Amino acid sequence: MTPAATPPRRNGAPVTDDVASEIAVEQAHVDRVHEELEKAGRRADVVQAEGLARGHIAKSAEVGMEEAAGLFERDALMFHAAKRRTALDTQYEGLVFGRLDLDHGMQREEDGAGGDGGERRARPDDREVRYIGRLGVRDDDYEPLVIDWRAPAASAFYRATPTQPMGVLRRRVLRSRGATVIGIEDDLMVPEPPDDLVVVGDGALMAALTRSRGERMRDIVATIQAHQDEAIRASARGVTEITGGPGTGKTVVALHRAAFLLYSERRRFESGGILVVGPSGAYTAYIERVLPSLGEDSVTLRALGDVIDVMHAERFDPPPVARLKGSMRIRPLLSAAARGRVPDAPTEFRAMVAGRAVRLEARVLDRVRSQVLRQHQRNTATSVAQAALGEAAWSSLGVTGERDAKAEFMDKWEDHLDVESFMQEWWPQVDPREVLLWLADADLLRRHARGSLPDADADLLAASFATALETSTWSVADVALVDDLAGRVGPVKEKEAEERGFYEIEEFDDLTQYGVTEVQPVSSPEREDTSHTRSADPRERLLAGRIGKPDDYAHVLVDEAQDLSPMQWRMIGLRGRTASWTVVGDAAQASWPDPVEATAAREEAFGRQARQLFHMDTNYRNAREIFDYAAEIVRREVPDADIPQAVRETGIHPVEASLGGDPVSAVSAAVEELLGQVDGSVAVITPATYAARLAPLSGLAHEGVVGRVQVVDPMSTKGLEYDATVVVDPREIVRESPGGVRVLYVALTRAAHRMTVLTPTS
Secondary structure, eight states: OOGGGSOOEETTEEOSSOHHHHHHHHHHHHHHHHHHHHHHHHHHHHHHHHHHHHTOOOSSSOOOHHHHHHHHHHHHHHHHHHHHHHHHHHTOTTOEEEEEEEEHHHHHHHHHHOOOSOSSOOOGGGEEEEEEESSOEEOTTOOEEEEETTSGGGHHHHHOOSSSOTTEEEEEEEEEETTEEEEEEEEEOSSSOOTTOOBOSSOHHHHHHHSOOOSSOOOOGGGOOHHHHHHHTSOSSSEEEEEEOTTSOHHHHHHHHHHHHHHHTHHHHHHHOEEEEESOHHHHHHHTTHHHHTTOOOEEEEEGGGSSTTOOOOBOOOHHHHHHHHSGGGHHHHHHHHHSOOTTOOSOEEEEETTEEEEEOHHHHHHHHHHHHTTSOGGGOHHHHHHHHHHHHHHHHTOOSOHHHHHHHHHHHHHOHHHHHHHHHHSOOOOHHHHHHHTTSHHHHHHHHTTTSOHHHHHHHHHHHHHHHHHTOOBHHHHHHHHHHHHHHOOOOOOOOOOOOTTOOOOOSOOGGGTOOSOOOOOOGGGOOOTTOOOSSHHHHHTOSOOOOOOOOSEEEESSGGGOOHHHHHHHHHTOTTOEEEEEEOGGGOOOSOHHHHHHHHHHHHTTOOEEEEEEOEEEEEEHHHHHHHHHHHHHHOTTOOOOEEEEOOSOOOEEEEOTTOHHHHHHHHHHHHHTTOSSOEEEEOOHHHHHHHGGGGGOOBTTBOSOEEEEOGGGGTTOOEEEEEEEOHHHHHHHSTTTHHHHHHHHTOEEEEEEEEEOOO
16 A cells, blocks of 8 residues: 555544655755765765875885875775775665654663653653665764664664554654655554554555566565564574574575674674575576665675586586485495596506506506595696606516616606606596586496496486586586585686797786786787686587686575585585574475485584574565465475464465466466556466467567566465466476475465466366
């Protein structure tokens, strides 16, 4: 309901004052805030210019201590000015979103006598108005015009309730477009407010719940509830678990918690970094603007298929393959592959070394390789392997008691051209992704899997790696396997650059290391970066880039944690070895079928850290009619499912209809009907069987507007929400999904207002 539809009230009775007069009051304050922002922007520009000026030292002279200090000061000024400018720019939209009208006398009574806040009349000298926003803003006298939402002084905005008002008379939420206030909604915290306190609307939360959904997650920082705020501001130490069913705001709480941690302990978390891991690329695209809108942009956001920087995976394996790749049972196979022969590597060495004929057969080469790899990573052990091979070569000659002869032999061995050539083929630098692609050979994979996996499972895995080569795409589950292999083979060592000639001109692509930032090299056509160009060779496309060592973060936030396989927990755990954690999930929505193994891997990742648990039990997303439909289905298979209470009723029940003989026509008709009933987004949630035929619906226009319809697979809807959904063939979703009915439960709980379910006639 919009504010204009509900007249303002004073003490519960309608008044004649137009709601526009209340908006005008708030607009005046917002205008003043933006005037201060413009001043702050000009000050940031001055600081940036001053910093740049300090960098102009004599370039021909040596940089002494004084000049070095000047450069450091210049860099610090430039950095902080740029950071402040970015903050001012990104917080422009809806900067001021809340207002608190407080009565400190009421607060004193509440603190002292435990009153309910409604037993005394507020005195004017006890009254205070606080504005809450995305960052703090002060005037020229250093008086606060806006309080940062994360500051302790803003906590009452989220924690005050009618039973515990915390001195709050009225909480007001402002809705803005740019710098213009377009609506207000009030929540009254006392039964009898002062006569001059106007109350507008039916409450901020209900207004937010009935609003349409856009392409990205709506920032609902203004409507965080008290129980959610408790989890947001909880201790940063140890492991914080946030559980709850669909629509309870777990993701919103987790993201606000990340922003709050950076605010409250900035030195720790900004230097160490915060990693946020979500289930899919669609999820990260959906929430990518939330953290900057909360005042933070120093968070690393990754989908499970993007955890390794140079890999991007969106494709999901069929359930049997996903279970194999996700289980710890695959690690012996990975170990054997990492220690095995390089395909097409030579199986014999022959050469004349120090006048002696040397011949090493395959069994000797295998023995040397095995001995070296027991204690070394392959890519860091080239010199060790060459030395061990030299020892084996000397032993093969059967010479005894000639110490000087051996020393001469080993000296020749170290610099022998034939040995160097052989090592390049027998012991090359190996990309961990290459090892996985070797396993597309079913015979090779069977040999490595002997004793750990049955042949039928080995064949499934080989076929999946062959699919990667055929499609030039990794699966999401492959990323964790590559991460495991990267720890076994080590980082690829680049070849040493050839020494340049004396007269060659050195070109600097990056001048910052020389203290120069105001000069940028101009790229000529022949030197244009072509690293983004996609190779036509599938293998080259899969191996593009270089995998480095995993970063170690100060805090790791995992959303939809119930979906992580044991191998994925291990991958994330390597990045949080010294981290605190925030973990968000709901077991009833799990797509990973073995919770026991996943729990063991999760506990290993957490270590022995202290735990704190917060449970969300109110569904704010779905209309009750939609959620009751979904809850009934999941209870049949998961009787102990965590079912939250939906707070909103519409009187409109889900529609069940037939796909008929032409699924495209049936889905199109359902989408058209929903587009006419809701103002926002409509999702077609479809199993793979229909995906290709329904894909063109993403471009469907309604009344000349495009972009409102999305066609998405069930797994990619994790963490997302839409105004309306068309769920296609629920039985097929159950059949093809790794979590079966639990994934169908996810699909059935994405709609906020309307849902149509289409099933085959047979």
